[in-house]
Amino acid sequence: MTPRNADADPEERLTRALLELLSPNARLALLRVLTAPSEQRAEAIRGCYEAPTGRGMAELLMDLEADDMTRGLYIEVLGSLD
Numbered sequence: 001m002t003p004r005n006a007d008a009d010p011e012e013r014l015t016r017a018l019l020e021l022l023s024p025n026a027r028l029a030l031l032r033v034l035t036a037p038s039e040q041r042a043e044a045i046r047g048c049y050e051a052p053t054g055r056g057m058a059e060l061l062m063d064l065e066a067d068d069m070t071r072g073l074y075i076e077v078l079g080s081l082d
Contacts, residue, residue, distance in 0.1 A: 016077050024082075031078040034064065034071060041065060 008016065019027060033044045045061045048054035064071040 012073060012077065015073055016081075019074070019077055019081060027078055027081060031075065033061065034075050034078070 019030075022030065033041060036044070041061065042065075045058050045065065048061060049058035064074060
């Protein structure tokens with residue numbers, strides 16, 4: 001049997017592996033943020049940045065905000081995970 005991501009490019013496989021480490025609730029929350037309107041994404045980034053333990057997530061969200069292709073990849077992969 002072939003793994004479902006066998007045909008994926010290396011970036012997609014790495015993204016999938018990374019996102020599979022998150023809990024289902026965390027993946028759903030990330031998907032909601034990434035698919036929200038830009039004003040809501042900015043507010044989520046601000047909230048993460050201000051939280052003592054949220055700085056890393058804020059930096060990830062800022063990176064994804066600056067790179068539409070990678071943000072799209074995250075949305076695609078998050079949408080395909082169970």
